[in-house]
Amino acid sequence: MSNLAQALAPTCLMSTVMRPKATTYTKPKTALPIIKTLSLQDFNCPSTRPQFLKEMRESLMEIGTFYIKDHGISGNMTQGAMKTVQDYFALPLEEKKKMLIGNSRHFRGYKLIGEEFTNNQVDHREQLQFGPEQSPIESFVPGCSPNHEGLQGPNQWPASTLALLPEFQPVILDFMAQLEALSHRLMEAVALSLGLNMSFFRDLFGQTPYYRLKCAKYPSVSKQATIGCGAHKDTGFLTVLLQDTVGGLQGQDPKTGQWMDTRPVPDTFIVTMGESMERLTDGLYHATVHRVLNNTSGHDRYSIPFFFDPALHAQIPARISGLDQATYPRYLHSGEDSSDSEDESSFLATKSRAEAQWDAMVESLDSPDLENTITREGWSNGDHVFETVYRCHPEVYSRWYNREF
Numbered sequence: 001m002s003n004l005a006q007a008l009a010p011t012c013l014m015s016t017v018m019r020p021k022a023t024t025y026t027k028p029k030t031a032l033p034i035i036k037t038l039s040l041q042d043f044n045c046p047s048t049r050p051q052f053l054k055e056m057r058e059s060l061m062e063i064g065t066f067y068i069k070d071h072g073i074s075g076n077m078t079q080g081a082m083k084t085v086q087d088y089f090a091l092p093l094e095e096k097k098k099m100l101i102g103n104s105r106h107f108r109g110y111k112l113i114g115e116e117f118t119n120n121q122v123d124h125r126e127q128l129q130f131g132p133e134q135s136p137i138e139s140f141v142p143g144c145s146p147n148h149e150g151l152q153g154p155n156q157w158p159a160s161t162l163a164l165l166p167e168f169q170p171v172i173l174d175f176m177a178q179l180e181a182l183s184h185r186l187m188e189a190v191a192l193s194l195g196l197n198m199s200f201f202r203d204l205f206g207q208t209p210y211y212r213l214k215c216a217k218y219p220s221v222s223k224q225a226t227i228g229c230g231a232h233k234d235t236g237f238l239t240v241l242l243q244d245t246v247g248g249l250q251g252q253d254p255k256t257g258q259w260m261d262t263r264p265v266p267d268t269f270i271v272t273m274g275e276s277m278e279r280l281t282d283g284l285y286h287a288t289v290h291r292v293l294n295n296t297s298g299h300d301r302y303s304i305p306f307f308f309d310p311a312l313h314a315q316i317p318a319r320i321s322g323l324d325q326a327t328y329p330r331y332l333h334s335g336e337d338s339s340d341s342e343d344e345s346s347f348l349a350t351k352s353r354a355e356a357q358w359d360a361m362v363e364s365l366d367s368p369d370l371e372n373t374i375t376r377e378g379w380s381n382g383d384h385v386f387e388t389v390y391r392c393h394p395e396v397y398s399r400w401y402n403r404e405f
Protein backbone atom coordinates (compact mmCIF):
# COMPACT_ATOMS: atom_id res chain seq x y z
CA MET A 1 0.00 0.00 0.00
CA SER A 2 1.38 3.43 -0.87
CA ASN A 3 2.17 5.99 1.84
CA LEU A 4 -0.74 8.05 0.69
CA ALA A 5 -3.12 5.09 0.80
CA GLN A 6 -1.81 4.17 4.26
CA ALA A 7 -2.31 7.69 5.48
CA LEU A 8 -5.87 7.71 4.19
CA ALA A 9 -6.85 4.21 5.27
CA PRO A 10 -8.43 4.86 8.72
CA THR A 11 -10.53 7.77 7.42
CA CYS A 12 -11.73 5.80 4.42
CA LEU A 13 -12.71 2.90 6.64
CA MET A 14 -14.67 5.15 8.95
CA SER A 15 -16.48 6.90 6.18
CA THR A 16 -17.51 3.57 4.69
CA VAL A 17 -19.06 2.49 7.95
CA MET A 18 -20.72 5.78 8.84
CA ARG A 19 -21.72 7.15 5.46
CA PRO A 20 -25.46 7.88 5.36
CA LYS A 21 -27.34 6.05 2.63
CA ALA A 22 -28.59 9.16 0.87
CA THR A 23 -25.14 10.51 -0.03
CA THR A 24 -25.15 12.00 -3.51
CA TYR A 25 -22.08 11.90 -5.69
CA THR A 26 -20.97 14.57 -8.10
CA LYS A 27 -20.15 13.14 -11.47
CA PRO A 28 -16.36 13.24 -11.83
CA LYS A 29 -14.89 15.26 -14.68
CA THR A 30 -13.59 13.27 -17.62
CA ALA A 31 -10.46 11.53 -16.34
CA LEU A 32 -7.31 13.26 -17.44
CA PRO A 33 -4.85 11.21 -19.43
CA ILE A 34 -1.76 10.14 -17.54
CA ILE A 35 1.50 11.59 -18.83
CA LYS A 36 3.64 8.45 -18.96
CA THR A 37 7.23 8.11 -17.80
CA LEU A 38 9.24 6.05 -20.29
CA SER A 39 12.72 4.69 -19.73
CA LEU A 40 15.26 5.14 -22.52
CA GLN A 41 16.89 1.94 -21.27
CA ASP A 42 13.79 0.12 -22.47
CA PHE A 43 14.41 1.51 -25.92
CA ASN A 44 18.07 0.52 -25.84
CA CYS A 45 17.31 -3.07 -24.84
CA PRO A 46 15.98 -5.26 -27.71
CA SER A 47 13.61 -7.26 -25.51
CA THR A 48 11.81 -4.17 -24.11
CA ARG A 49 12.01 -1.99 -27.23
CA PRO A 50 8.64 -3.04 -28.73
CA GLN A 51 6.78 -2.17 -25.51
CA PHE A 52 8.66 1.16 -25.27
CA LEU A 53 7.72 2.06 -28.83
CA LYS A 54 4.10 1.11 -28.25
CA GLU A 55 3.89 3.35 -25.19
CA MET A 56 5.70 6.18 -26.93
CA ARG A 57 3.32 5.96 -29.86
CA GLU A 58 0.29 5.91 -27.56
CA SER A 59 1.59 8.93 -25.61
CA LEU A 60 2.28 10.93 -28.75
CA MET A 61 -1.08 10.04 -30.31
CA GLU A 62 -3.00 10.76 -27.14
CA ILE A 63 -1.24 13.83 -25.73
CA GLY A 64 2.05 14.58 -27.48
CA THR A 65 4.10 14.56 -24.27
CA PHE A 66 5.87 12.04 -22.03
CA TYR A 67 8.61 12.03 -19.42
CA ILE A 68 11.88 10.28 -20.23
CA LYS A 69 14.06 8.73 -17.51
CA ASP A 70 17.32 6.76 -17.72
CA HIS A 71 18.18 9.16 -20.50
CA GLY A 72 21.95 8.96 -20.05
CA ILE A 73 22.48 12.58 -18.96
CA SER A 74 23.93 12.49 -15.47
CA GLY A 75 22.48 14.15 -12.41
CA ASN A 76 25.74 16.10 -12.13
CA MET A 77 25.13 17.54 -15.58
CA THR A 78 21.49 18.53 -15.00
CA GLN A 79 22.19 19.93 -11.54
CA GLY A 80 25.23 21.76 -12.89
CA ALA A 81 23.16 23.27 -15.68
CA MET A 82 20.43 24.38 -13.27
CA LYS A 83 23.00 25.86 -10.91
CA THR A 84 24.85 27.84 -13.56
CA VAL A 85 21.55 29.18 -14.90
CA GLN A 86 20.49 30.23 -11.39
CA ASP A 87 23.89 31.84 -10.82
CA TYR A 88 23.56 33.72 -14.08
CA PHE A 89 20.12 35.11 -13.27
CA ALA A 90 21.40 36.14 -9.83
CA LEU A 91 23.97 38.49 -11.43
CA PRO A 92 23.36 42.24 -11.25
CA LEU A 93 21.09 43.52 -14.01
CA GLU A 94 23.89 45.64 -15.46
CA GLU A 95 26.00 42.51 -15.96
CA LYS A 96 23.13 40.62 -17.59
CA LYS A 97 22.42 43.53 -19.91
CA LYS A 98 25.87 43.03 -21.47
CA MET A 99 24.36 39.98 -23.11
CA LEU A 100 21.06 41.45 -24.30
CA ILE A 101 19.51 39.42 -27.10
CA GLY A 102 19.18 42.59 -29.18
CA ASN A 103 23.00 42.69 -29.46
CA SER A 104 22.96 39.46 -31.41
CA ARG A 105 21.88 39.04 -35.01
CA HIS A 106 21.68 35.34 -34.18
CA PHE A 107 18.94 35.73 -31.55
CA ARG A 108 21.22 34.70 -28.68
CA GLY A 109 21.32 36.27 -25.27
CA TYR A 110 19.44 37.70 -22.33
CA LYS A 111 15.91 38.98 -22.26
CA LEU A 112 14.47 41.05 -19.44
CA ILE A 113 11.30 40.10 -17.69
CA GLY A 114 8.12 41.27 -19.42
CA GLU A 115 9.72 41.55 -22.86
CA GLU A 116 8.69 38.24 -24.34
CA PHE A 117 5.28 37.51 -25.74
CA THR A 118 3.62 34.16 -26.27
CA ASN A 119 0.22 34.08 -27.91
CA ASN A 120 -0.08 37.88 -27.57
CA GLN A 121 0.35 37.78 -23.82
CA VAL A 122 3.35 39.11 -22.01
CA ASP A 123 5.27 36.31 -20.29
CA HIS A 124 6.38 36.75 -16.72
CA ARG A 125 9.88 35.35 -16.98
CA GLU A 126 13.46 36.32 -17.58
CA GLN A 127 15.28 34.29 -20.17
CA LEU A 128 18.55 33.50 -21.75
CA GLN A 129 18.95 31.92 -25.14
CA PHE A 130 21.73 29.88 -26.78
CA GLY A 131 22.18 27.94 -30.00
CA PRO A 132 24.85 25.96 -31.82
CA GLU A 133 28.24 27.64 -31.43
CA GLN A 134 29.14 28.39 -35.04
CA SER A 135 30.83 31.01 -37.18
CA PRO A 136 28.47 33.52 -38.76
CA ILE A 137 27.82 33.41 -42.49
CA GLU A 138 29.95 36.37 -43.53
CA SER A 139 28.23 36.81 -46.87
CA PHE A 140 24.85 37.39 -45.18
CA VAL A 141 23.22 40.61 -46.37
CA PRO A 142 19.93 41.63 -44.69
CA GLY A 143 17.08 41.90 -47.12
CA CYS A 144 19.07 40.04 -49.76
CA SER A 145 20.20 36.71 -48.26
CA PRO A 146 17.61 34.31 -46.84
CA ASN A 147 16.84 35.60 -43.33
CA HIS A 148 17.58 32.26 -41.74
CA GLU A 149 21.24 32.52 -42.76
CA GLY A 150 21.44 35.24 -40.13
CA LEU A 151 20.58 32.72 -37.40
CA GLN A 152 23.89 30.94 -37.73
CA GLY A 153 26.58 32.37 -35.49
CA PRO A 154 28.21 32.36 -32.07
CA ASN A 155 26.61 32.77 -28.67
CA GLN A 156 27.37 35.82 -26.57
CA TRP A 157 29.97 35.27 -23.84
CA PRO A 158 30.90 38.61 -22.25
CA ALA A 159 34.38 38.37 -20.69
CA SER A 160 33.26 39.92 -17.40
CA THR A 161 30.44 37.35 -17.08
CA LEU A 162 32.86 34.49 -17.73
CA ALA A 163 35.21 35.92 -15.10
CA LEU A 164 32.36 35.98 -12.57
CA LEU A 165 31.02 32.55 -13.57
CA PRO A 166 33.86 30.31 -14.83
CA GLU A 167 31.55 27.29 -15.09
CA PHE A 168 28.97 29.07 -17.19
CA GLN A 169 30.29 28.60 -20.72
CA PRO A 170 31.63 25.02 -20.43
CA VAL A 171 28.51 23.78 -18.65
CA ILE A 172 26.09 25.33 -21.16
CA LEU A 173 28.08 24.03 -24.14
CA ASP A 174 28.40 20.56 -22.63
CA PHE A 175 24.71 20.45 -21.76
CA MET A 176 23.71 21.43 -25.30
CA ALA A 177 25.99 18.74 -26.78
CA GLN A 178 24.43 16.09 -24.52
CA LEU A 179 20.89 17.28 -25.27
CA GLU A 180 21.65 17.14 -28.98
CA ALA A 181 22.76 13.50 -28.68
CA LEU A 182 19.68 12.65 -26.58
CA SER A 183 17.38 14.36 -29.06
CA HIS A 184 18.85 12.39 -31.97
CA ARG A 185 18.25 9.20 -30.02
CA LEU A 186 14.66 10.20 -29.20
CA MET A 187 14.01 11.01 -32.85
CA GLU A 188 15.30 7.54 -33.77
CA ALA A 189 12.71 6.10 -31.40
CA VAL A 190 10.02 8.43 -32.81
CA ALA A 191 10.89 7.23 -36.32
CA LEU A 192 10.55 3.57 -35.32
CA SER A 193 7.32 4.29 -33.46
CA LEU A 194 5.90 5.62 -36.73
CA GLY A 195 7.00 2.53 -38.60
CA LEU A 196 9.78 4.45 -40.38
CA ASN A 197 13.44 3.72 -40.75
CA MET A 198 15.39 4.49 -37.59
CA SER A 199 17.53 7.01 -39.50
CA PHE A 200 14.56 8.80 -41.10
CA PHE A 201 14.88 11.97 -39.03
CA ARG A 202 18.67 11.90 -38.85
CA ASP A 203 18.66 12.01 -42.65
CA LEU A 204 16.08 14.78 -42.67
CA PHE A 205 17.87 16.74 -39.93
CA GLY A 206 21.21 16.79 -41.74
CA GLN A 207 24.66 17.13 -40.23
CA THR A 208 23.97 20.40 -38.44
CA PRO A 209 20.60 20.33 -36.72
CA TYR A 210 19.50 23.72 -35.48
CA TYR A 211 18.62 23.94 -31.81
CA ARG A 212 17.88 26.55 -29.20
CA LEU A 213 18.48 26.24 -25.48
CA LYS A 214 16.27 28.55 -23.50
CA CYS A 215 16.97 29.12 -19.83
CA ALA A 216 14.05 30.68 -18.00
CA LYS A 217 13.49 32.11 -14.55
CA TYR A 218 9.92 32.59 -13.35
CA PRO A 219 10.22 34.73 -10.24
CA SER A 220 7.77 34.02 -7.47
CA VAL A 221 5.21 36.78 -7.21
CA SER A 222 2.58 37.52 -4.63
CA LYS A 223 -0.56 37.34 -6.73
CA GLN A 224 -1.92 35.81 -9.91
CA ALA A 225 -1.55 38.95 -12.00
CA THR A 226 -0.46 37.49 -15.31
CA ILE A 227 0.88 34.23 -16.70
CA GLY A 228 4.35 32.69 -16.56
CA CYS A 229 4.23 31.70 -20.22
CA GLY A 230 1.11 31.92 -22.40
CA ALA A 231 -0.57 28.84 -23.89
CA HIS A 232 1.14 27.70 -27.09
CA LYS A 233 2.43 24.76 -29.07
CA ASP A 234 6.16 24.57 -29.66
CA THR A 235 6.69 25.23 -33.31
CA GLY A 236 9.42 22.80 -34.32
CA PHE A 237 10.02 19.09 -34.05
CA LEU A 238 11.05 18.04 -30.56
CA THR A 239 11.38 19.79 -27.21
CA VAL A 240 13.30 18.25 -24.31
CA LEU A 241 12.71 20.22 -21.13
CA LEU A 242 14.39 20.20 -17.74
CA GLN A 243 12.39 21.78 -14.93
CA ASP A 244 13.10 22.23 -11.25
CA THR A 245 10.80 21.09 -8.46
CA VAL A 246 8.51 24.15 -8.29
CA GLY A 247 5.89 23.12 -10.87
CA GLY A 248 3.40 25.25 -12.81
CA LEU A 249 3.82 23.76 -16.30
CA GLN A 250 0.54 22.47 -17.69
CA GLY A 251 -0.35 20.62 -20.87
CA GLN A 252 -3.78 20.52 -22.48
CA ASP A 253 -5.61 17.30 -23.10
CA PRO A 254 -6.33 17.48 -26.86
CA LYS A 255 -9.59 15.56 -26.43
CA THR A 256 -11.26 17.65 -23.75
CA GLY A 257 -9.23 20.84 -23.50
CA GLN A 258 -8.69 20.24 -19.77
CA TRP A 259 -5.38 21.36 -18.35
CA MET A 260 -3.11 18.69 -16.87
CA ASP A 261 -0.27 19.47 -14.48
CA THR A 262 3.04 18.45 -15.95
CA ARG A 263 4.38 17.99 -12.46
CA PRO A 264 8.10 17.76 -11.80
CA VAL A 265 9.33 14.15 -11.83
CA PRO A 266 12.89 13.76 -10.47
CA ASP A 267 15.62 12.73 -12.93
CA THR A 268 13.44 13.08 -16.00
CA PHE A 269 13.10 15.40 -18.96
CA ILE A 270 9.73 16.27 -20.43
CA VAL A 271 9.55 15.41 -24.12
CA THR A 272 7.03 17.21 -26.33
CA MET A 273 6.33 17.22 -30.03
CA GLY A 274 6.14 20.53 -31.87
CA GLU A 275 3.90 21.75 -34.67
CA SER A 276 6.25 20.63 -37.44
CA MET A 277 5.95 17.03 -36.26
CA GLU A 278 2.20 17.36 -35.95
CA ARG A 279 2.00 18.63 -39.51
CA LEU A 280 4.45 16.06 -40.83
CA THR A 281 2.45 13.19 -39.33
CA ASP A 282 -0.83 14.74 -40.48
CA GLY A 283 -2.03 15.02 -36.91
CA LEU A 284 -1.19 11.47 -35.89
CA TYR A 285 1.20 12.83 -33.25
CA HIS A 286 0.08 15.82 -31.25
CA ALA A 287 1.93 18.97 -30.49
CA THR A 288 0.72 19.57 -26.95
CA VAL A 289 -0.67 22.99 -26.11
CA HIS A 290 1.05 24.02 -22.89
CA ARG A 291 1.49 26.99 -20.60
CA VAL A 292 3.21 27.94 -17.37
CA LEU A 293 1.03 29.36 -14.61
CA ASN A 294 2.14 32.42 -12.81
CA ASN A 295 4.46 31.42 -10.03
CA THR A 296 3.03 32.17 -6.61
CA SER A 297 4.85 29.28 -4.91
CA GLY A 298 7.21 31.42 -2.85
CA HIS A 299 10.20 29.97 -4.75
CA ASP A 300 11.56 31.14 -8.07
CA ARG A 301 11.05 28.55 -10.80
CA TYR A 302 13.75 27.64 -13.35
CA SER A 303 13.31 25.62 -16.50
CA ILE A 304 15.54 24.81 -19.47
CA PRO A 305 13.77 23.77 -22.66
CA PHE A 306 15.83 22.57 -25.63
CA PHE A 307 14.14 22.98 -29.03
CA PHE A 308 15.52 20.55 -31.59
CA ASP A 309 15.01 21.15 -35.30
CA PRO A 310 16.55 20.10 -38.62
CA ALA A 311 19.40 22.02 -40.27
CA LEU A 312 18.36 25.49 -41.34
CA HIS A 313 18.81 24.65 -45.00
CA ALA A 314 16.70 21.45 -44.73
CA GLN A 315 13.62 21.18 -46.91
CA ILE A 316 10.79 19.46 -45.06
CA PRO A 317 8.27 17.38 -47.01
CA ALA A 318 4.59 18.30 -46.66
CA ARG A 319 3.96 15.07 -44.80
CA ILE A 320 5.42 11.65 -44.28
CA SER A 321 3.81 9.32 -46.75
CA GLY A 322 2.86 5.77 -45.93
CA LEU A 323 1.82 6.26 -42.31
CA ASP A 324 -1.09 4.08 -41.39
CA GLN A 325 -4.03 6.42 -41.95
CA ALA A 326 -6.49 3.93 -40.47
CA THR A 327 -5.06 4.47 -37.01
CA TYR A 328 -5.22 8.25 -37.13
CA PRO A 329 -7.23 9.56 -34.23
CA ARG A 330 -9.25 12.60 -35.10
CA TYR A 331 -9.62 14.42 -31.81
CA LEU A 332 -12.16 17.09 -32.40
CA HIS A 333 -11.66 19.79 -29.87
CA SER A 334 -14.97 21.13 -28.56
CA GLY A 335 -13.44 24.58 -28.26
CA GLU A 336 -14.80 24.85 -24.73
CA ASP A 337 -12.64 24.73 -21.69
CA SER A 338 -15.14 24.71 -18.88
CA SER A 339 -12.63 23.66 -16.23
CA ASP A 340 -10.53 26.73 -16.57
CA SER A 341 -12.66 29.28 -18.28
CA GLU A 342 -12.52 31.73 -15.36
CA ASP A 343 -8.83 31.28 -15.00
CA GLU A 344 -8.38 31.74 -18.71
CA SER A 345 -10.50 34.87 -18.98
CA SER A 346 -8.49 36.52 -16.23
CA PHE A 347 -5.32 35.73 -18.17
CA LEU A 348 -6.84 37.13 -21.30
CA ALA A 349 -7.95 40.24 -19.47
CA THR A 350 -4.37 41.16 -18.63
CA LYS A 351 -3.46 42.71 -21.91
CA SER A 352 -1.46 45.64 -20.68
CA ARG A 353 -0.34 48.88 -22.20
CA ALA A 354 3.13 47.41 -22.64
CA GLU A 355 1.66 44.61 -24.71
CA ALA A 356 -0.28 47.04 -26.86
CA GLN A 357 2.90 49.00 -27.51
CA TRP A 358 4.69 45.81 -28.37
CA ASP A 359 1.93 44.74 -30.76
CA ALA A 360 2.14 48.12 -32.43
CA MET A 361 5.87 47.69 -32.84
CA VAL A 362 5.45 44.23 -34.38
CA GLU A 363 2.78 45.52 -36.75
CA SER A 364 4.94 48.43 -37.80
CA LEU A 365 7.75 46.11 -38.85
CA ASP A 366 8.12 45.54 -42.51
CA SER A 367 7.35 41.84 -42.16
CA PRO A 368 9.15 39.50 -44.52
CA ASP A 369 5.81 37.79 -45.09
CA LEU A 370 6.90 34.56 -43.59
CA GLU A 371 3.44 33.26 -42.89
CA ASN A 372 3.13 31.73 -46.30
CA THR A 373 6.28 29.68 -46.13
CA ILE A 374 4.41 26.40 -45.86
CA THR A 375 3.25 25.04 -49.19
CA ARG A 376 1.68 21.82 -50.35
CA GLU A 377 5.14 20.62 -51.29
CA GLY A 378 6.54 21.25 -47.84
CA TRP A 379 8.52 24.00 -46.28
CA SER A 380 11.96 25.38 -45.65
CA ASN A 381 12.93 24.65 -42.07
CA GLY A 382 15.07 27.79 -41.93
CA ASP A 383 12.13 30.02 -42.90
CA HIS A 384 9.92 28.28 -40.36
CA VAL A 385 12.46 28.65 -37.53
CA PHE A 386 13.07 32.26 -38.47
CA GLU A 387 9.37 32.98 -38.33
CA THR A 388 9.22 31.54 -34.81
CA VAL A 389 12.15 33.46 -33.39
CA TYR A 390 11.30 36.69 -35.14
CA ARG A 391 7.83 36.67 -33.61
CA CYS A 392 9.21 36.10 -30.11
CA HIS A 393 11.97 38.67 -30.44
CA PRO A 394 10.88 41.42 -32.85
CA GLU A 395 13.48 43.79 -31.41
CA VAL A 396 16.22 41.60 -32.90
CA TYR A 397 14.46 41.61 -36.24
CA SER A 398 13.98 45.37 -36.28
CA ARG A 399 17.64 45.97 -35.45
CA TRP A 400 19.35 43.41 -37.68
CA TYR A 401 17.00 42.41 -40.47
CA ASN A 402 14.49 45.14 -41.16
CA ARG A 403 16.90 47.76 -42.49
CA GLU A 404 18.84 48.70 -45.51
CA PHE A 405 22.60 48.66 -45.41
Ligand SMILES: O=C(O)CCC(=O)C(=O)O
Nearest residue numbers: 216229243249292303305
Ligand atom coordinates in the same frame (compact mmCIF):
# COMPACT_ATOMS: atom_id res chain seq x y z
O1 LIG B 1 9.22 26.87 -18.73
C1 LIG B 1 8.55 25.91 -19.06
O2 LIG B 1 8.36 24.95 -18.31
C2 LIG B 1 7.94 25.86 -20.44
C3 LIG B 1 8.46 26.90 -21.36
C4 LIG B 1 7.91 26.78 -22.73
O3 LIG B 1 6.95 26.11 -22.97
C5 LIG B 1 8.57 27.47 -23.85
O4 LIG B 1 9.43 28.34 -23.61
O5 LIG B 1 8.25 27.16 -25.01
Ligand SMILES: [Fe+2]
Nearest residue numbers: 232233234290
Ligand atom coordinates in the same frame (compact mmCIF):
# COMPACT_ATOMS: atom_id res chain seq x y z
FE1 LIG C 1 6.80 25.68 -25.05
